[in-house]
Amino acid sequence: MTPAVPIPFNKPYLSGNETTYIEEAVRSGKISGDGLFTKRCHQFFEQQYGFQKALLTTSCTDALEMAAILLNLQPGDEVIVPSYTFVSTANAFVLRGAKIVFADSTALNPNLDVSTLEALITPRTRAIVPVHYAGIACDMQAIQALATRYNLIVVEDAAQAIDSYYRGQPLGSFGQLAAFSFHETKNIISGEGGMLAINDPRFATRAEIIREKGTNRPLFFRGEVDKYGWVDIGSSFLPSDIIAAFLWAQLESLDRIQAQRKALWQSYFTQLAPLRKIGVGLPMLPDYASNNGHMFYLTCTSLAERTALISYLKARQILPIFHYQSLHQSQFYASNHDGRVLPWADFYTDCLVRLPMYYELSTEQQQRVIGAVLAFYEKR
Incomplete structure (x- = not known):
């Protein structure tokens, strides 16, 4: 009897143009961040899903860490996060000194139980981080109502939620900030990779600076400043254009x-x-x-x-x-x-x-x- 062929949990899918576009990126002579394919991907997400600004990152973890920096968290500030989630959802805010207040899931699905959130809010609460588990939307209307009432920031962890919707509106377009993943286990992949979606214009310029090691280099390349230098904290969060080339082939499919x-x-x-x-x-x-x-x-x-x-x-x-x-x-x-x-x-x-x-x-x-x-x- 012939042994059964193993069925893996996951198998990365190649649409067919990944290596073609990678070669094109290499031939262009611009394989560091923010090249031709990165710009194509940014434009796609902004036009397809209405994100005010999209910035590719090297991972969803990095996108979350950028979001945490943008919040200007101080030690003792509190961030509400579901307990049933990947460690990066919480760790990004712990790195900035925040205290994590864990929310329980619902009986219906692993998403956070919105009915428990108000009791978790204190004068130190700064943000709510809903995780759209399995790409299924949290109750964003209820979360946004709470956030408005208590003047909180909403950071959507949309790692699994590409091309998913809440009442017809794309996930990732509700929070002031949202993080996506293109890890090889996701629907749309680039091996490793992620994106920060910015839906509040007050965060847009600083997000670019944080992503570029704390420098205003993006503004220099656009001719908005005559030289660039170190103006903020940050890190190297932007991916190579080779990664973006792979991602672009996926987005086409x-x-x-x-x-x-x-x-x-x-x-x-x-x-x-x-x-x-x-x-x-x-x-x-x-x-x-x-x-x-x-x-x-x-x-x-x-x-x-x-x-x-x-x-x-x-x-x-x-x-x-x-x-x-x-x-x-x-x-x-x-x-x-x-x-x-x-x-x-x-x-x-x-x-x-x-x-x-x-x-x-x-x-x-x-x-x-x-x-x-x-x-x-x-x-x-």
Whole structure:
């Protein structure tokens, strides 16, 4: 019997023009940051999604760190962040001396529970950082209402949310600032890479300066100053134009990539729907949110069940993964947490499992995954 071909969790998709554009960038003689392809990408995001200013970065982490610098945080300032998220969401603000106040997730999905936010706001609160988990929108209308009432900045962590919407408006266009990821596991990729979207003009010029090591070099190149120098704090957050060239090839194929990922997501959802009768959770979209096909996950009924499911699938050459660990219980930050129990963050930590999801996942491969998941639960 021929062994089954392994099905990985992720496989980066190449549209076909990546190496062509990289070669074009190299031949242009300008492969450092802010070259031809970087400018094309900036223009695309600003026109396609209405971001007031887009700045490519070397990662989503860097975009978040730029946002934290722009907030002028002082030690003791507080930033509200979901506990169930990647460490960069919190770490960017910890690096500026902020205290992280963790919000719990909802029973509906891993996004932060907006109903709990007002109780977390104090006179030291400076910002709310909603994370659009799996590309599914947080309730931005409610978050913005709170932010307006208490004069807070909203920084959207839209790492997984490219081409996803809240009531028809693109995610990343609500907060004063928003961070995106183009890591190889995302819908649109450049290997590593990210972007800061700036929707408040008071941050635009300073963001350019921070991104260019704290110098006003971008203003010099536009002829707005006669020389450039060190005018602020910053770092080297801008990517090579080679990375932007790769990203541009992906953006040209955005519609095709999105259509395929959404079709895969829908196939998972339809065929695994019977599992809900035995308590297994499937992704749930609020009526205000769209689906960008970023990931497909299940929530098991216990950590033991999830462990058994992952082992069962791995034995059949299928690689699922679990996801984040609750940050309020992390080794690094648990001692700084205020002691509140965050049951839903811990539930997703223990019970959420992500299934293989990538553009080239074939119908046959997906049926193997679906069949194995259903078989696991039939045996139980």
